[in-house]
Amino acid sequence: MTALLEVEDVHVHFGGVRALDGVSMQVEEGELLGIIGPNGSGKSTLVGVITRLTDPTSGELRFRGRSYASTPAHRVNSLGIARTYQSVRLLPDLTVVENVLIGAAVTAVSRPAVVNWLRLRSRGEQGRLRAVAEEVLERVGMTSSSKAYPGELPYGLQRRVEIARALASKPALLLLDEPTAGMNQAERREIGDLLLELKADGLTQILIEHDLAMKHRICSSAIALDFGHLIASGTPREVVEDPRVREAYLGKQAAQNYSPVLEAIDS
Numbered sequence: 001m002t003a004l005l006e007v008e009d010v011h012v013h014f015g016g017v018r019a020l021d022g023v024s025m026q027v028e029e030g031e032l033l034g035i036i037g038p039n040g041s042g043k044s045t046l047v048g049v050i051t052r053l054t055d056p057t058s059g060e061l062r063f064r065g066r067s068y069a070s071t072p073a074h075r076v077n078s079l080g081i082a083r084t085y086q087s088v089r090l091l092p093d094l095t096v097v098e099n100v101l102i103g104a105a106v107t108a109v110s111r112p113a114v115v116n117w118l119r120l121r122s123r124g125e126q127g128r129l130r131a132v133a134e135e136v137l138e139r140v141g142m143t144s145s146s147k148a149y150p151g152e153l154p155y156g157l158q159r160r161v162e163i164a165r166a167l168a169s170k171p172a173l174l175l176l177d178e179p180t181a182g183m184n185q186a187e188r189r190e191i192g193d194l195l196l197e198l199k200a201d202g203l204t205q206i207l208i209e210h211d212l213a214m215k216h217r218i219c220s221s222a223i224a225l226d227f228g229h230l231i232a233s234g235t236p237r238e239v240v241e242d243p244r245v246r247e248a249y250l251g252k253q254a255a256q257n258y259s260p261v262l263e264a265i266d267s
C-alpha cells in the first residue's frame, strides 16, 4: 500500500546551517505521528517542507504517490494538506465562525483580501462555506463561541479555533506545530483528547509537541530528529527509549544514568 505522505532524502540548507540533512520518512493513512527532537533539531523546518513553505535544497515529496515537490505553497491545501502554526494567527476583527469559514475557502491571506473575497462570493457559496464552518466548530466542541471574537476567548480556545480553521478545508493530512504551547495541563489534555477523536474519525496527523507524556498518550508512531538527522523511528516508547534520543536530549554521560524523558511518560 502506498503511504499517504513520503519524504525522501530531503536536505534544507540555510547558508552554512544544515537544518535537514537527508531526512526520509513516511506517514500511513490514519497514523498520528509525533516528531520529537531538541530545540533547533529541524522539526519546524520539516513541517515547512511538507507544507511547501520551505523549499528543500534537494529531495522528493510525494502525497498519495504523486510528487508535489514543485507545487507552490498556496496550492498544497487543495491537495489535502493543512497545518496550524506555533503562534495563534486568527484575524482579531472577524468572529470565530468567520475565521473558520476562511479556512474552508482560502489560506494565508490578509484581512482586507479576506473581506473583499467574502463580499465577492455568491450568497449560495457563502452559505455553503458557513455550513462547513459551523460543522467543524461543532466537531471541536465550539458551537457556543461561534459569534465571539478571538480576543474574547481564553488562549486554549483560540488554539482550538486554529485547529477548526485548518479542519475546514477538509484535509486528509493535518500538521500541528506545538498546538499546546503555552497551555496548562488540563488544556493540554483536552487538546490531546481532541486529536485522538480526530484520529478516530480517520484523520492522519503529524504533531510537533514538546510534552512527551502527551505524545506518548496519543501518538501511534514517532520519529526523532537531531541536528537535521532522523535518529530514530518507531512507536513513541521505542523512540524515547532509543539511546541516541536520550543522548540528544541529555548528553552522553547523563543519558547513561538518567531518563527524565521516561519519567515524564511514566508519571
Ligand SMILES: Nc1ncnc2c1ncn2[C@@H]1O[C@H](COP(=O)(O)OP(=O)(O)OP(=O)(O)O)[C@@H](O)[C@H]1O
Binding pocket: 014, 017, 018, 019, 037, 038, 039, 040, 041, 042, 043, 044, 045, 046
Ligand atoms: N529561515 C532560517 N534561516 C536560517 N536558519 C534557519 C532558518 N530556519 C531555521 N533555521 C535553523 O535551522 C535549524 C533547525 O531549526 P528548526 O526551527 O527547524 O528547529 P526546531 O526543531 O523546530 O526547533 P524548536 O523546537 O526550537 O522550534 C536551527 O539551527 C535554526 O536556527
